[in-house]
Amino acid sequence: MENKIEKEEAPSQIKAALQARCPRCRDGKMFIGKTYALKAQKMNETCPSCGLRFEREPGYFYVAMFVSYALAMAEMIAACVGFYIITGYMEGPWPYLIATIGTVILLSPINYRYSRVILMYWLTPGMEYQPQQERTLVEKP
Numbered sequence: 001m002e003n004k005i006e007k008e009e010a011p012s013q014i015k016a017a018l019q020a021r022c023p024r025c026r027d028g029k030m031f032i033g034k035t036y037a038l039k040a041q042k043m044n045e046t047c048p049s050c051g052l053r054f055e056r057e058p059g060y061f062y063v064a065m066f067v068s069y070a071l072a073m074a075e076m077i078a079a080c081v082g083f084y085i086i087t088g089y090m091e092g093p094w095p096y097l098i099a100t101i102g103t104v105i106l107l108s109p110i111n112y113r114y115s116r117v118i119l120m121y122w123l124t125p126g127m128e129y130q131p132q133q134e135r136t137l138v139e140k141p
């Protein structure tokens with residue numbers, strides 16, 4: 001009973017985005033598998049819950065590369081600042097280079113995933129939460 005009532009409420013946008021759910025129904029998963037799965041990251045072509053086509057036009061996800069670039073830059077700066085705060089090292093550039101490259105490599109699956117999430121949630125005009133979509137499909141078995 002309680003679960004049914006909760007399903008009627010709109011899921012929070014941030015929570016849905018963090019879980020990489022479909023931006024329209026906030027229910028279906030955008031990606032197959034986990035962020036750090038050993039297999040290559042795969043994306044569902046359409047939302048398993050509401051049928052929204054994720055790649056709305058050819059080349060749509062190229063824009064995500066720019067988002068990914070911005071994320072990587074922010075992470076590199078954070079890695080440098082963090083490295084300096086922790087070690088206080090100022091002798092040369094190499095430890096910083098290793099720290100930044102290591103951080104970006106470690107976080108690249110996250111960047112890949114969330115660059116697309118950010119693109120779909122906040123950079124695509126007309127991509128909005130539509131609860132009716134979810135309701136009609138949930139009621140149909």
Ligand SMILES: [Zn+2]
Binds near residue numbers: 024
């Ligand atoms: Zn959906």
